Amino acid sequence: MKKWMLALGAPLVLAAQPVSAQKDSAEDAQAMATLMEAFAAEPLTPEEEARLPLAETVVAKMLPPGSMKKVMDSTFGGLMGPFMDMAAAAGPNLVDHIGYEESELEISEEKVKEVAAIVDPNWQERQKREMALMQSAIGEVMEAMEPAMRKGMSEAYAVTFTDAELTDLNAFFSTETGASFASKSYELANDPRVMGAAMSTLPSMMEQFAAIGEQMKVAMADLPARKTFETLSASEKARLVALTGLSEEDLEIGMEVAAETAAEDGPF
Template identity: 70%
Template sequence: MKKWILALGAPLALSAQPLWAQDEDTGTEDAEVMAAMMQAFAVEPLSAEEEGRLPLARQVIDKMMPEGSMQKVIDSTFGGILGPFMDLAAQAGPSLADTIGYDESELEVTEEQVKEIASIIDPNWQERQRREMAFVKDAMGEVMAAMEPAMRKGMSEAYAVAFTATELNDLNAFFATPSGSTFAAKSFELANDPRIMSAAMSSMPVMMEQFATMEEKMKAAMADLPERRTYSALSAQEKARLQELTGLSEEDLVFGMEVAVETAAQDTPF
């Protein structure tokens, strides 16, 4: 479960912790990587003429990208492209490794048995899984919202470079003039403008600050759920059923579930 969540979040940040929360060696190394990436996406300063067009460009971007636009991107992404993947993840069932420390491939168990094992140890696994998926969507929306000011700045600069003052005025009139065709011809190119990428990279510290708070927010989202049950908390009947389902000895189950608890304590979706 957590692997697919991490895969969704990984492209959005280099780290889930701010640089100052890491140890000295790691922090120095990450700072160097960040500096190198910022340099790779560096752009030339605007010329005086381009600076003069910037207010008009900002008016265009305010119309094209009103506040909350990045959240709409997340909503459409999770509702469209990622929607089927989210549904598949929900239908996939629990992870045996998360509950008893052994992967499904190591044991001869059916899908139904995996669900029964999970239900014995964590009767709330389905609700926990649903909340994890809902949390990821909300958390990504917060990250994208944090990026929005920098993205708007980058797009404004890109439009100030690409369009003349006349064209920007025409665009501000809802593209109701021949200049609209100029915009259409350049729109794809501008979507990949290095200034936009540079602006996104400049917001990386803000993104990492957002990720730094997500672990505590996830804990708060799960706070009213009881902890997963330990082996010692199971009844004799439940212990016997787990041994029957898994083919594992009591000693192996105790060890595996202890490993699962330790792994869960260290493992977060971000």
């Protein structure tokens, strides 16, 4: 009964939304469909389907109920904790209070806090509750994701491992040590120490990205620059106007913005 009630109610809810909201919803749905298509996997073969029950048994020991929420809670307390503390120490967001960025007004951090205290004397408590709610909400999302993750892992294991390998894994995970390893494997992969070690590599990663940027410039050096509005021929402008529905003035402004953005962003 619930299913057909929801099916009947969905169009009514959609009809009650503003047209712009419906458009955004349709665009979001299309984007999600495209994303799902990009990650679509081949159907399991009969042989893989036959291995699936054993794979599910193995994965159930590796990702027992509550694992993902437990990891998220520990992540917030470990790796995310310092970030949350930094966010709290950074003070209020001026845009939320008066609609202007700090950089636009060029005022000190003390004045920002004073402005926030005038507009919202409870901004600190509000920020604290927002962070607590975020942790709780993400934990619930992770918990809701868990069955799908377990299903995906089971299929991946059925594809990746043979019957003999899955049997050996299940036998190992049935021992005291194996059961301990299995139940902690997902948690260990997301341990704050592991994540912290990964974060420590960020400076070298940024250096590598900077180097890639320079390499990209060299790789593109022999290519002519993109045309600007000024370098377009009259026929090219007319064709772009016809294709886009823009006026020449709007096209010129848009191309100027695109050129400025490209100059600021670099090769990526």
